[in-house]
Amino acid sequence: MIPQEIIRRKRDGDELDPADIRSFIAALAAGQLSEGQIGAFAMAVWFKGMSREEIVALTLAMADSGDRLQWTDIDRPIADKHSTGGVGDNVSLMLAPIAAACGLAVPMISGRGLGHTGGTLDKLESIPGYRITPDADLFHKVVKQVGCAIIGQTGALAPADGRLYAVRDVTATVDSIPLITASILSKKLAAGLQTLVLDVKVGNGAFMADRAQAEILAQSLVEVANGAGVRTSALITDMNQPLADAAGNAVEMRNCLDFLAGGKADTRLEAVVLAFAAEMLVKSGIAASSEDGEGMARRALSSGKAAEVFARMVSMLGGPADLLENPGRYLARAPVEKPVLAARSGWLAACDARGIGVSVIDLGGGRRHPADRIDHRVGFSELLSLGTRVTAGEPIALVHAANDAAAERAAAALAAHYRITEDSPKLTPVISSRI
Template sequence: MSYLPQELIRKKRDGFALEADEIKFLINGLVGQSVKAEQISAFAMAVYFNDMTMAERVALTEAMRDSGDVLDWSDLPGPALDKHSSGGVGDNVSLMLAPLVAACGGYVPMISGRGLGHTGGTLDKFDAIPGYQTSPDNALFRKTVRDIGCAIIGQTANLAPADKLIYGIRDVTATVESEAMITASILSKKLAAGLSALVLDVKCGNGAFMATEAQALGLANSLGTVANGAGLPTLALVTDMNQPLANAAGNAVEVQNAVDFLTRARPMPRMERIVLALCAEMLVLGGLYSDTADAHTALQKVWENGQAAEVFERMVAALGGPADFISAAGRHLPVAPIIRDVFADEAGPVSRIKTRDIGLAVIGLGGGRTTPDDQLDYSVGFSALAGIGDMVDHQTPLGRVHASSQARAEAAAAALQACYEIGGEVEHNPVILHRLGPEDFAGGQEGL
């Protein structure tokens, strides 16, 4: 069926809901170039001001999914599972989660992105590993998933191409923050990945895009309702991002942190709580375990006996990285020429952390982008970051800066000091704030 694009824009502008066929017409037209970018710009602005019903969001997500290839993993002997995080500082969960789930019988074809704003990107972390291919051909991607159980790569050109086009339009028309279009952007790629089940990690706090619980719950409800409405079993955890999740922020330093986690080199209680909770939910939602208690038992076993670390090392090698990466990560990862501890001006417990500003300080070091074409310095960032409640003094540092020059190290040290408040009342937030299962989304599916 054919429509006039301007009439559909007018309809949305005036606050009416679009039919699925109308939305599909606009998306297909954009990809086929019969609907112009300026028309989609007007459409995006109309959506920004008038929002979309859940039925419209499902239709938009499905149309964007169907704009390119849709992967099929039905030949795998187990379920294709994945996780999506809404982003934060020190969020390297994917690096540990994928091998843990794979070691327990799941298959994780994870298609990830690069850094956005103050948050680090999973692909940028893997680019710190010499030789690792974040853009392998489809044959190598499928072989790695089948043989090893997981592969973490970037979005291919033929996977949800409408999303890339629309995101570029939203980026220059001040419509990025539309919850409806954020939902479609995230889920169109996940649906195109051909998953059996999806678990969402929606971050909440001063280091997240969603600063308040209400905002995080709104996004979680939208993502969960639309994903389930589009036929993808999905649940969500809303988790705390009022401090960096890892005790590192950067690229190589976060990869080293992940290796330390997988090899159990030192305790990381907050990270352990979130990683294992997400993994357990994935395994249950994928039908591999009957409940999260059994899943946790299985995860502890493959973590403690080294199977998960072995899976990670095999994945790295299969995608072009060093074959001995787990045992020799420190030798393979880039090292900054200047590494120095940063101390607070006073002694006491850490009471508050300006987490977003730590992410911005990583960008200042050269570890993140200010323009899409920026080349990253993968060696820079912060490690050994103190967490909320930790005691710091003139011998116990706030963290360690990794920098390319003395001048950048000094600027980053000053920035890190400004991110920490010492003394006063310490407020410990739960690591996991909310759990929303598929049953919790049913009531919000108006129009479905």
């Protein structure tokens, strides 16, 4: 295999043979390619694209570049969900235990915050003692005994993706649909999944602000995953406002515990969680229809079974056994809490969801640089949904900050992120389509 020949052929728009793709990715994983060669390959793909067959080959080659998890001793369907990222999106925290309570095994390998979006691992790290990188034996044990485990990616899973992504990040090739598809799915294939559901977000708080582009990405992910042997579907969901009524780390964890206790009924967040639970159950053959699946998920919540699964997962992964009973003992609160007041009376008609995510970072709840330490205490809670009528001076959110000055800045920024109008707005459905 001559790397520059593969790069040249892709640069010229040729379709690459699967064997050449496998050889190139094997060399990448083995450290035999220069960053220049990796960057040139990524740029060629960015400009010329890839056929569906090429993307499948790339995905499989990246998945095979490291370990593949095996679940042969678990007598449950192996399922997972992936989100393309949003603000106030803590769906995974509740979805995994709900799905497990309904009979699925969910080995959920999650990530940290990326850009303005929050990361599931950062939220879990607000729980004292929680091990986001357990060894393989403990990960397997938790999935087998509890039904789910939410952890971070190890270097042994799809290592080629890690090196390719690091180069993409500094060569303006992150937003290539073939490369996004292979990056997401290679890790899911390496996790040994049988079924997968995808949450492709669209709106001003998503990486895909354009609906047409979101649909193209969703179609690519679904077709490639199915082509690689994993039964997959996708829902396109709205990210023109935070999904939960909180944005941050510990604040979203408290929101999760409230949800599992039944405190977030009839919200946009509940609609998304239940829809994905139903999709997972139908895809895995446990539920006959979406209605049946949603009914099973609701019963898992109302019975307390999902909360019990979550508590056992946290405890087995090193967190406190009584987190659900005593969250205030473990989830640190910021020293300053300041209400954000409506500037005028009217309807909350629109917001800059991305701006809200950036404001969390400004508070210290996210990273500007990979080595930055996160303040898990900070963020926003009690965020009112769009379509709510407010009176001037009424709180529309609560800021959690490390000091008074930071609270003042965040409150002013958040107020500026919302638009209040005299007329009731027409809102986008939280779930717009299924692919």
